[in-house]
Amino acid sequence: MKAVEYRLPKEFDKSFIVFKEQGLYFPCPWHYHPEYEFVLVNKSSGRRMVGDHIGTFLEGDLVLMGPSLPHVWVNDQKYFEKENTETADAVVVHFLKDFLGENFFNLPESEPLKKILNLSNRGLVILGHTRYQITKIMNAMPRQNGLKRLSSLFEIFDILANSSEYELLASPSYMENTRDMYSDRFSKITEYILRNFHRDITLKEVADQANMATTTFCNFFKEHFRMTFVEYLNAIRIGHVCKLLADRDKTIISVAYECGFNNLANFNRQFKRLKDMTPKEYRKALEAEPMIA
Incomplete structure (x- = not known):
């Protein structure tokens, strides 16, 4: 689409x-x-x-x-x-x-x-x-x-x-053209997450990227994103999943692994929580004829 x-x-x-x-x-x-x-x-x-x-x-x-x-x-x-x-x-x-x-x-x-x-x-x-x-x-x-x-x-x-x-x-x-409202440190954090979301990322390694103690980083992150680091990471991954689901050649399982989800139960749970539907239902909604007419 x-x-x-x-x-x-x-x-x-x-x-x-x-x-x-x-x-x-x-x-x-x-x-x-x-x-x-x-x-x-x-x-x-x-x-x-x-x-x-x-x-x-x-x-x-x-x-x-x-x-x-x-x-x-x-x-x-x-x-x-x-x-x-x-x-x-x-x-x-x-x-x-x-x-x-x-x-x-x-x-x-x-x-x-x-x-x-x-x-x-x-x-x-x-x-x-x-x-x-x-x-x-x-x-x-x-x-x-x-x-x-x-x-x-x-x-x-x-x-x-x-x-x-x-x-x-x-x-x-999907959040673009917003870096001017954030500090260089903030941009560095978001860029690091976007480059590495497909693998396991620990809270400490991202905090280290920002030269911040873990507790300080958690408070900083919650203030700017209105969500925790883990919630944001899952949102990034699910957002990328949604893009890949438009490709019918990819299976839902392969898309989940490609986007950093190593546990399928957790993947389905996070997708349902964020999108209020299953990955299969989302793919079906993408293909609905009125959406592309």
Whole structure:
């Protein structure tokens, strides 16, 4: 399943894109683009795939995705049936990193927002009162122009920058273009893990790479990743498993071993925990016809 690059036309008098996606179903295939993207589903239901994450969406679903992150929204089968009378409806906002100039996101005031946008390279599903507030603003934006429309986007930025009501979707291996928010030590840690995840890696050897005591490293890692080292390592491995499962020539067992899992019971347990489905079910979902139509 190869992702295609999508580009949307931008109006000459507008610095970013707002449009309503309406029809019997959402038509876009598995794709990516250079813009950040908010997707608010007002009507419809089905499955969404963001990076290596496969989940479900219902009315009210709100997701923010970073540049070049492959994704697709696939409506439930009933939306493709001839007798269907229900419609799909969404509001989509696209903006480039430099749409406000090269230095906007480097301003001190933008630092909290910059961190959220960096996290969006894995995709964020926005929850709770934050979702309620942003939904009201986004639904008004298609009717807005000029500074009013721009101020609405700034209002969304402010709400999101001060919220923790979100969950990450794709695994850490899909997190790209975020190194500028971390120290050289942090980059060294992540690069070492990505180069060696296919074999046994001990906590101590990674701590040594960072020139940190094991306890200090554990605290540092949890603070930056919001998960333990072992949880992160498993997420990296499962993320790579998901990529390899698209290749039908590889067996699930060989993929597990190739990605560093020496115990199949543990592999199946970790995959189920992270993806809420078995490896076999994930491979079947990848091959579902609507996902590649």
